[in-house]
Amino acid sequence: MNKSVGIKDVAAAAGVSVTTVSHVLNDVAYARVGAETRERVQEAAHRLGYGPNRLAQALRTQRSGMIGFISEEIATTPHAGRIILGAEETARARGYRIMIINSTSTSSQDSKESQVADLLDRQVDGILYATMYHRKLAVPRNLAGLPAVLVDSEDISNTVSSVIPDEVRGARSAVQTLIDAGHTRIGMLNNTDDVPATHSRLRAFKETLADAGLPFHEELVQSEHSEVSGGYQAALRLLKPQSRPTAVFCYNDRMAMGAYRAASELGLRIPDELSVVGFDNQELIAENLHPALTTVALPHYEMGAWATENLIDAIEGKTDLALFAAHPTVLECPLVVRDSVAAPAA
Amino acid sequence: MNKSVGIKDVAAAAGVSVTTVSHVLNDVAYARVGAETRERVQEAAHRLGYGPNRLAQALRTQRSGMIGFISEEIATTPHAGRIILGAEETARARGYRIMIINSTSTSSQDSKESQVADLLDRQVDGILYATMYHRKLAVPRNLAGLPAVLVDSEDISNTVSSVIPDEVRGARSAVQTLIDAGHTRIGMLNNTDDVPATHSRLRAFKETLADAGLPFHEELVQSEHSEVSGGYQAALRLLKPQSRPTAVFCYNDRMAMGAYRAASELGLRIPDELSVVGFDNQELIAENLHPALTTVALPHYEMGAWATENLIDAIEGKTDLALFAAHPTVLECPLVVRDSVAAPAA
């Protein structure tokens, strides 16, 4: 299209060599350029609307200022969007840009490696690898050894650093808010998938009850697939009149939505006759249920931001990611208080 | 890190010049290379795991194989994710990659221009510009003249080509499905924002009624802000016993969710006593309401894909985008039939 202006054009306009332009514009420390010349160059660059060709720059300096971002299932959950946003904003603030590649949780190890290789051919300075939900995984082999951070998942071999949500503390604060409201008979709707969250949220549930001196009743934990329909079914079982709890902690907001429906059908008013807390803070659900759902937020934005910040630090030699690799960094899951929790009926 | 292999290494390994390696690997038509040499080069390249440095390639060929993607509010709606996915998959299939930049609908014209300039400095071959919802906008001035496609919005000056959803036909099919079910008294819950969708969906509503020979009653259109609470309020007004319709067409799924609540409070069973259709197909809502919501899907994935396909065609000189610029391309909004529509009660 329109011949974009290069450093040569600026040099010609300012009547100096390209080197001098480069020195001035990059503010090179050892370069000796007179104040007047310096100004002339800057004026010319500005007047021509010059911006350096980042590709040529990258080729020469061996630093592209690009970060590869491999994300599983970009579009299936709103969560990925928040991770991307956290990464993009952080990267941009530090002068980097994000190159995105969509992956799937089911794609082969080979195809994942070729995605990494692809990014490497394009000379990215580092790689962010985000999964759809928190789990342990085998990272592509060619990821090892280069600046990389896993987001919302852990490397099974602990060679790549990662950042994950603090499931346990998040779940504890959810249960604690029910206890604080005065509930002593609390149920849980759990997931049936064998993922870390299933186990850690249940563990947190038990521990928090124990810490409060409350007994744990096996029959007050009902498990189903983690969808609205699963939550509905599990809630129907849980809310049988004879053994009914006054509050329920749900594995996620979708199951909580199912619990709302079950409660409605059983004529139970939330929060007066049943308190509910969820997990995930899926805004579309949590904000729009009636009453609005108190839930625990997953720090997706923050994980994206943390991962990017530390990746860039590593790229720039300010950090050694290997120090983080042994243990994933855990980020807080804050409780989002809305209107679904009240004191138990008298 | 580990010195990645370059074309020189391959050349040395195969005992030929870099020129020959380049010729072989790029399958240059005019190059004359013997079959045996050709094979030796390929073997060496494969053995060393050689992939060309795309930056160097881009610098020389003036083609980066990268597409800039500016998206408003990446994370606030799940829609953006689907556009990105459509764009990413299409781009990747054609050997391009997506570089993403998040923008906001409120950011200044200047900052939008600098985002474009930024992408240009990084030598993207073209730009995709996606908005959060369908509207007309003034594009950054420096977007004009280069390969670019607007996604889900129209250029106010008609200089940049764009792709948008077929609001009218989508809304018509939503209303038609109610008419087909036997409804003659149909209400609408509309948005109050002055955006194209508000007007075109209302127009489609009126037209479809007229085409079916049904009267239009002013009081059967209730408008509120396009959220769950707005839908609830508007539905309460609409569903007053004396003038109650048997079916309602909602501006979007969030308003439909509000209508569900209103119906529930009024003791109206969906779909037996009230049929509901939404718009947007926000899966989290539409699939999980009970009964599941029949709605109209916005073709976000398809718009992303179409935009990318045509952008690349333009980049590669196969199309002239200027031909499309005069009129936005409209993509079908398919009806997604679920369980919220039935024949009116007798």
Added chain:
DNA sequence: CACTGACTTGTTCATTGGTCTCCCACGTCC
């Protein structure tokens, strides 16, 4: 006063990893 050394101010040239346009060497054929 001429020479030296230091300092200032820029420039020259190689380099990054490729692509691409000639160009050359060597046979063969008529």
Added chain:
DNA sequence: GGACGTGGGAGACCAATGAACAAGTCAGTG
């Protein structure tokens, strides 16, 4: 023995960076 075909290489080029060096000025010095 010139034209032609075949196989392959030399070197410019893309737009920048950076190490090394050069030209000019000035003060000090013997």
